[in-house]
Amino acid sequence: MTPPPWDCGHSRAVLHVDMDAFYASVEVLDDPSLRGRPVIVGGTPEGRGVVAAASYEARKFGVHSAMSAARARQLCPEGVFIRPRPDRYFEVSGAIMAILRGYTPLVEPLSIDEAFLDVSGCRRLLGTPPVIAADIKRRIRAETGLTASVGAAANKFLAKLASDLEKPDGLVVIGPGEGRARIAALPIERLWGVGKVASVQLREAGCARIDDLLRLDAAWLEARFGPHVHHLRELAAGIDDRPVVPTHEAKSVGNEVTFAEDIADAAQLRTVCDELADKVARRLRADDLRARTVVLKARYPDFTTLTRSVTLPEATSGGVEIRDAARDLLEQRLGRGRRPLRLLGVTAANLVQPGEGPAAQGSLFGEPGRERNQRLDRVLDEVSGRFGPLLRRGAPPVPEPDDT
Template identity: 55%
Template sequence: MNSMASTERHILHVDMDAFYAAIEQHDHPELRGKPVLVGGSPQSRGVVSTASYEARPFGCDSAMPMAQAIRLCPQAVVIPPRMERYLEVSRQVFEILEQFTPLVEPLSIDEAFLDATGSIRLLGPAERIARGLRQRILQATGLTASVGVAPNKFIAKLASDQQKPDGLVVVQAGEVRAFLDPLPISCLWGVGRATLPRFEQLGIRTFGDARRLSEPQLQDHFGEAGAHFFRLVRGIDDRPVVTDREARSISHEVTFPEDVQDRDRLRAVLLEQTEQVARRLRRHSLRACTIVLKLRLPDFTTLTRRTTLDTSTDQTEILWNAAAMLFEEWAQTSDSPLRLLDR
């Protein structure tokens, strides 16, 4: 099956580089060139929201306990988040993205998919569109964005990660296999700390290695996830770009690089997700009445918890109270770590 035969889409994945930390370095020039950690206090078991690129060589990364990050990089400057400022810059960025195409799917405050297929006749090739929006973002905010351009969302997301920060990677339809095959299997969505050793035991270290296995073989080893892996290593991803106005629900998903058990860390991530969902509701004059919490366990079991509010709302505090209640109900009955958290 040719994964690109039935479509000629041009999908962009736009990812702002170290967004919170980059804003702090932009607003406070004395921080430029220094390792910066934006997040909660290490004394109150806070977590890292964003680590600047200067902090990352020390092993610091987002969703890491702040105390651990400080141990890894004692010279780091710790800054509490300024969400109102970050939201202000985010609004600027999304207004720019919507100048290039109305088909913008926000993934978070600093990340989005764009379908530029319908804009090419007016604005030129997808690569030109990507260069144009990166330039406008830089001029308007002083910040850089990394962009991947590809025939679908999965490949565009992988492409945007390849040359961060301030990168642009274009994968044409005929280049998909050459692009994917050398990538380490750890880049495959759904492969984490528990799954990676199982791939390595099979002698699979790259996407190209995984392509040698049939779908039944992958399902024998990985169950339901095997079919998912079979499609992705071939670059098959038919998901459309769905705008907030088209979506029947608005969510924000975080897949952790490794399974997370620390409940305080999970609560901090859930609070940030709730703020980002509330921001998107307000931005589009929408309200929510049903709150859904999705939790994925290390074995890929997915649990869903939901509650319905008395009245619809776009207020962070009300949404947070409902999401926190769902999380605590689950946490009181399970000590399992999580691979993914979505609300």
């Protein structure tokens, strides 16, 4: 494909790279007999899991991520249901991010399978943004066997919107100065930050298309929606000044489990919580990250979902610290009522890399138990398969939905 031209030489240039049906595509890559078939990664239809990703063949049946696996089976009886393999997805993700960092250090991963790149400074060396975008697609395909969709534009909002317009295997360029006209007629839901509730309210107010936000009176909109509406109006005008902030990892590391049957037993929930926390801590250590905040997520049988978080006195990747924090949240913060749960998740957030944030030699340095704990962590990291047993016993881990 010949990349379209990019006329203006001096504006900012941002790419958004988004893998196509990522988890499902990795499964097809590893098992070519799945190619062309409707592949659905997530929980089993017999259990209570949800769809984490669906191949494009499965999407033709109306299957999409976050739908219950049972519903997916109804829509697509011949679907091939596959349990997620998060470790494999992280491995492939690492290879993709490494490719992206070969173009510029200004890479901001948004999730396991998408990232922004600021290529403003790369043009002399690498060519125009569309040329770089095409080259990235080619290299990802050559080195991983997977396809990516890429959007090229003058800012993050437009680049992200563009990458989604011609999936899969798309390359959409919104040139400098073209943004406002290109997005004018798109539905309001395409605006970044407009969720279901906002979309209903905006449509009631007469904003069905993006340019309706600019057509209606600004003061009237503010009276109705508050000052946040000005940010939406800027996006509608194709304006977005947010910088690409390079980070080396996704902003949080988490694991969650949807149970095959609701669990009410406190001891059993504690065990699950410990396993999830251990796995999170292990991933932090593998990526040389530490977390300041531990988040617990719990979903009840009626689907109400609670999250509770605690910020630790210092960043840590220690299994003991993260396990204690998660357990504390489980027992003290969610404790009342002891209702059964259908899902439990532990996430480490507010991550710091080596050399960032307060150093590890904080107030706890020298505390006798600490060094022993760290030694124990290192030993545990070397024991393979340690995290399998509970999760394999009919409670598959369901990664966050891959929504594209």
